[in-house]
Amino acid sequence: MPEQETIWIIGASDGIGAALARLWSKQGVRLILSARSESKLQTLVSELGAHHIAIPVDVSNRESLEQAAEQITAHAPIDRIIHLAANYDPGSVLDADPLKAGEIVTTNLTGSFHVAQIAPRVLRRGGQLALCGSVAGYFGLPQGQIYSATKAGVINLAESLRSELEGVVDVRLICPGFVDTRLTKRNDFTMPALISSEKAAHEIISGLNKRRFEVHFPRRLTLALKLLRALPYWAALPLAGRLTQRKEN
Structure with a gap:
């Protein structure tokens, strides 16, 4: 290193991404910060210091990512790429807006695919x-809508990449539980084991500095859901139906 x-x-403009940027900046890391909102990125760079760089990116737009990669590699290979950009629209599958669902798939799953293909030429070996x-x-939960399906796809993609890029890129998977962000504030159900973005950032940095493939937290939630995934469907499906209770008005 x-x-x-x-x-x-x-995905650095707010939430976990911005919290990561603040924490890594305190540790002396040089940051390249990307998201769709240029104004939010510039505000964050102003807060953290001019030696960091803001490069607006829309991960659903391949050309946008290609341009950013070209700009970055003009300087030097980088050490890590942390891809957090995501779209979310809670609700049931049958109530989902088809156009919005398509946008979520494009941002969450296709965007991760774009980043994965571009990463090897931007990262140092x-x-x-x-x-x-x-x-x-981990499991198709109520109110997960198309978001859960895309995240299952990202997990599968990361698993494939781990083998395909062995020895070239150190592929890792981050699986947070419920984190208090702009997106999760839209949920109308009680979120178990909810944590702050700052706590999530600490968990991610600690996990990525270790050797495990997956960084998952908080464990009191993630281990329970891993167990749910391991159960046969006749046992798991009834349990899943009880996990998301709506908030009382």
Whole structure:
């Protein structure tokens, strides 16, 4: 590892991405910060310091990512890519808007595919690519809508990449539980084991500095859902139906 790491965070404008940027900045890391909102990125760079770089990116647009990659590689290979950008629209599958569902698939799953293909030419050899799944991808939970399906796809994609890129890129998978962010505030059910973005950032950095493929947290939730996934469907499906209770008005 070089003395000063350079890390590209995609999805850095708020939530977990912004919390990661603040924490890594305090540790002396040089950051390249990307998201769709240029104004939010510039505000974050102003807060963290001018030695960090803001590059607006829309992961659903391949050309946008290609341009960003070209701009980054003009300087030097980077050490890590942390891909967190995601779209979310809670609700039941039957109530989902088809156009919105398509946007979620394009951002969450196709966007992860775009990042995965571009990563090897941007990273130094042996550099780290972390894709963000979710515990929502472990099992088809009520109110997960198309979001859960895309995150299951991201988990599968990361597993494939881990084998395909062995020795070239250090592929990791991040699976957070419920984190208090702009997106999760839209949920109308009680979120078990809810944690802050700052706590999530600490968990991610600690996990990525270790050797395990998957970084998942908080464990009191993730281990229970892993157990649910391991059960036969006749036992798991009735349990899943009880997991998301709506908030009382």
